[in-house]
Amino acid sequence: MPELPEVETIRREILPFVKGKVFSGLEIKDHRNIKGITPKLLEKKLKGKKILGIERRAKYLVFPLSPEGFLVVHLGMTGRLLFEPDPYLKVSFVFSGGKKLYFSDARLFGKIRYFDEDPKLDLGPEPFSADFTPPKFKEMLAKKKTTIKLALLDQKFLSGVGNIYANEVLFRAGIHPQRKTNSLKDNEIKKLHDAILHVLTEAVRYRGTSDSWFVDARGKKGGFQFRLKVYGRDGEPCLKCKTLIKRIVMGQRGTYFCPKCQS
DNA sequence: ACCTAAACCTGGGCGC
DNA sequence: TGCGCCCAGGTTTAGG
Numbered sequence: 001m002p003e004l005p006e007v008e009t010i011r012r013e014i015l016p017f018v019k020g021k022v023f024s025g026l027e028i029k030d031h032r033n034i035k036g037i038t039p040k041l042l043e044k045k046l047k048g049k050k051i052l053g054i055e056r057r058a059k060y061l062v063f064p065l066s067p068e069g070f071l072v073v074h075l076g077m078t079g080r081l082l083f084e085p086d087p088y089l090k091v092s093f094v095f096s097g098g099k100k101l102y103f104s105d106a107r108l109f110g111k112i113r114y115f116d117e118d119p120k121l122d123l124g125p126e127p128f129s130a131d132f133t134p135p136k137f138k139e140m141l142a143k144k145k146t147t148i149k150l151a152l153l154d155q156k157f158l159s160g161v162g163n164i165y166a167n168e169v170l171f172r173a174g175i176h177p178q179r180k181t182n183s184l185k186d187n188e189i190k191k192l193h194d195a196i197l198h199v200l201t202e203a204v205r206y207r208g209t210s211d212s213w214f215v216d217a218r219g220k221k222g223g224f225q226f227r228l229k230v231y232g233r234d235g236e237p238c239l240k241c242k243t244l245i246k247r248i249v250m251g252q253r254g255t256y257f258c259p260k261c262q263s
Numbered sequence: 264a265c266c267t268a269a270a271c272c273t274g275g276g277c278g279c
Numbered sequence: 280t281g282c283g284c285c286c287a288g289g290t291t292t293a294g295g
Contacts, residue, residue, distance in 0.1 A: 106274060
């Protein structure tokens with residue numbers, strides 16, 4: 001599932017390919033990922049527009065266009081942006097000169113949208129932004145009344161962390177997923193802040209986690225799935241203390257932790 | 264206003 | 280071998 005590291009991997013990879021390119025059309029095999037606009041109008045809105053760059057906002061990819069407009073892509077669970085089509089191809093973006101970028105999505109949770117104005121996406125701070133400091137994080141946590149695991153998954157709370165990295169971050173910080181956000185001590189908040197930056201940085205360096213569906217724009221798997229410490233490892237020994245990793249469900253998502261290392 | 268849970272989807276894995 | 284069940288989860292929507 002694409003989270004910050006996977007989306008950032010895609011962004012960096014396709015940016016040199018799409019920057020400066022002009023849309024000449026769309027080839028739509030299945031329109032169901034296109035939301036809030038008809039396929040026909042989307043094509044009309046994109047045609048002749050030049051891609052100025054790509055911003056990643058949480059798990060969204062935002063393509064600012066010239067002379068106006070914003071193409072926004074969310075990969076959902078199984079969405080892909082590819083240089084070559086795969087069996088789950090849904091939409092092909094065609095550029096002047098004939099080159100194409102392919103959007104595929106087996107499970108149809110991905111979304112393609114268009115906005116005339118810069119979209120307000122209602123997202124929490126970016127983990128790598130300068131204003132995401134431990135004191136700021138402490139303020140954010142104090143306002144929440146849920147558990148830390150669910151807070152980390154909330155995109156309005158913090159941008160870009162999904163289920164895999166929420167589990168990995170909490171293990172690294174030694175914090176139990178069911179702890180209440182407002183119960184965390186200053187030293188735990190600092191450890192958690194460090195763990196968020198460390199795990200996400202490492203996952204970007206390894207080009208994401210290909211636990212199941214994720215591949216980069218060339219169709220290649222990432223490398224972080226071999227470095228997961230708890231996610232998907234229920235019943236297996238903790239890599240630190242050999243206690244068996246436990247799986248519970250929180251917010252309808254699998255939650256993995258070491259009962260001994262995390263408290 | 265806040266939180267929880269269902270709904271959206273379907274390929275792949277597993278059990279029978 | 281093949282059928283059918285069930286799981287995966289990011290976001291939106293509905294309900295409490």
